[in-house]
Amino acid sequence: xxxxxxxxxxxxxxxxxxxxxxxxxxxxxxxxxxxxxxxxxxxxxxxxxxxxxxxxxxxxxxxxxxxxxxxxxxxxxxxxxxxxxxxxxxxxxxxxxxxxxxxxxxxxxxxxxxxxxxxxxxxxxxxxxxxxxxxxxxxxxxxxxxxxxxxxxxxxxxxxxxxxxxxxxxxxxxxxxxxxxxxxxxxxxxxxxxxxxxxxxxxxxxxx
Amino acid sequence: xxxxxxxxxxxxxxxxxxxxxxxxxxxxxxxxxxxxxxxxxxxxxxxxxxxxxxxxxxxxxxxxxxxxxxxxxxxxxxxxxxxxxxxxxxxxxxxxxxxxxxxxxxxxxxxxxxxxxxxxxxxxxxxxxxxxxxxxxxxxxxxxxxxxxxxxxxxxxxxxxxxxxxxxxxxxxxxxxxxxxxxxxxxxxxxxxxxxxxxxxxxxxxxxxxxxxxxxxxxxxxxxxxxxxxxxxxxxxxxxxxxxxxxxxxxxxxxxx
Numbered sequence: 001x002x003x004x005x006x007x008x009x010x011x012x013x014x015x016x017x018x019x020x021x022x023x024x025x026x027x028x029x030x031x032x033x034x035x036x037x038x039x040x041x042x043x044x045x046x047x048x049x050x051x052x053x054x055x056x057x058x059x060x061x062x063x064x065x066x067x068x069x070x071x072x073x074x075x076x077x078x079x080x081x082x083x084x085x086x087x088x089x090x091x092x093x094x095x096x097x098x099x100x101x102x103x104x105x106x107x108x109x110x111x112x113x114x115x116x117x118x119x120x121x122x123x124x125x126x127x128x129x130x131x132x133x134x135x136x137x138x139x140x141x142x143x144x145x146x147x148x149x150x151x152x153x154x155x156x157x158x159x160x161x162x163x164x165x166x167x168x169x170x171x172x173x174x175x176x177x178x179x180x181x182x183x184x185x186x187x188x189x190x191x192x193x194x195x196x197x198x199x200x201x202x203x204x205x206x207x208x
Numbered sequence: 209x210x211x212x213x214x215x216x217x218x219x220x221x222x223x224x225x226x227x228x229x230x231x232x233x234x235x236x237x238x239x240x241x242x243x244x245x246x247x248x249x250x251x252x253x254x255x256x257x258x259x260x261x262x263x264x265x266x267x268x269x270x271x272x273x274x275x276x277x278x279x280x281x282x283x284x285x286x287x288x289x290x291x292x293x294x295x296x297x298x299x300x301x302x303x304x305x306x307x308x309x310x311x312x313x314x315x316x317x318x319x320x321x322x323x324x325x326x327x328x329x330x331x332x333x334x335x336x337x338x339x340x341x342x343x344x345x346x347x348x349x350x351x352x353x354x355x356x357x358x359x360x361x362x363x364x365x366x367x368x369x370x371x372x373x374x375x376x377x378x379x380x381x382x383x384x385x386x387x388x389x390x391x392x393x394x395x396x397x398x399x400x401x402x403x404x405x406x407x408x409x410x411x412x413x414x415x416x417x418x419x420x421x422x423x424x425x426x427x428x429x430x431x432x433x434x435x436x437x438x439x440x441x442x443x444x445x446x447x448x449x450x451x452x453x454x455x456x457x458x459x460x461x462x463x464x465x
Binding site for chain 2: 037040045048049052053056057065066069070073074077078132133136137138139140141144145148162163164168169184185187188191192194195198
């Protein structure tokens with residue numbers, strides 16, 4: 001009897017948690033902005049740093065990053081009613097990314113995204129020697145930064161989301177609106193290109 | 209790499225994105241494939257360098273302040289205008305009052321959630337060898353059997369002469385309380401009568417009063433009442449009329465005993 005009683009009460013828990021977004025929306029409609037704003041502050045604003053990081057790496061400069069971030073945050077507030085999920089960070093980063101691409105399209109008429117980018121290119125793996133491993137380990141922040149900035153946008157964004165923001169393949173796939181297999185292949189190419197960049201520049205700068 | 213494992217797989221392994229089986233298989237492969245081992249070492253070196261460099265950009269305090277101000281100045285999107293809000297609150301109140309009033313007249317004095325529990329207990333009792341802890345048609349055998357198992361003495365009456373032979377008793381649990389279950393038969397139908405003191409405070413206690421209230425769940429009829437400080441819930445797939453008759457008989461016997 002006791003386990004059944006628990007199952008019965010468990011059913012209520014599920015039923016109650018299924019509609020929080022709906023209830024939140026109703027509460028917002030009734031009691032106005034204060035409650036909505038405080039939920040926005042609690043769930044979305046903690047990810048402001050991640051949002052800025054992505055915007056900064058996509059735009060590659062401070063001023064543009066600020067513009068993109070401001071647009072993205074206002075959009076996030078505007079569309080907050082549409083957020084039903086639990087992953088506020090992935091949700092916000094999706095908005096940042098979309099804001100960036102709109103901004104890019106308006107400003108550059110798609111110059112950067114028009115960079116030739118072929119999903120099918122597989123760079124030949126260089127069977128390198130151990131001194132190259134040493135170069136990779138010793139790469140400093142400045143060189144790594146240049147390396148990241150040298151990556152084409154589609155590779156750069158997955159690399160930032162994975163290596164700097166620590167998101168899973170699944171989250172990245174959702175944010176960038178690409179299949180998980182594409183996340184894998186882009187990450188792989190990004191790492192390959194970064195390695196090549198670091199080795200080439202490390203050698204040029206005369207380090208071991 | 210000349211091996212079937214791609215550089216992508218190396219990355220997925222490093223990222224912890226391979227499932228356990230693939231991960232173990234890949235580790236075995238690493239031992240015999242220098243290409244993959246080297247690719248892994250290179251990717252690991254790259255990750256360590258990235259980790260050590262701290263490449264994350266952070267917004268300046270000034271930017272963070274500015275953003276907070278901008279967001280705070282945004283007009284209250286999403287909120288309804290005040291007349292609409294009043295309308296909505298009035299509608300909610302109306303619904304609340306209406307459902308409260310309706311709940312007072314229909315369904316008649318039932319505790320619907322608890323009826324489900326009763327039905328569950330009943331169904332469980334019908335499973336093999338679970339019906340009676342003490343199988344006896346003798347009320348003088350069944351009643352003493354409960355002594356020491358419960359902190360109250362359930363009234364046990366035989367109604368065989370009225371078409372409801374007693375077939376035994378069982379200790380059951382409702383709302384985490386041990387309660388007495390008396391088992392009757394009506395033709396081929398089993399009837400469970402659960403009884404416990406109102407004072408137990410279990411959900412469903414004291415409900416119904418002297419006027420038995422019926423409900424049906426999943427094809428079973430449930431009827432409940434209380435009398436002399438005891439709560440009774442009877443359940444069966446026998447017809448509601450029969451349950452009502454049983455309830456009336458039990459009420460009358462209690463009064464006269």
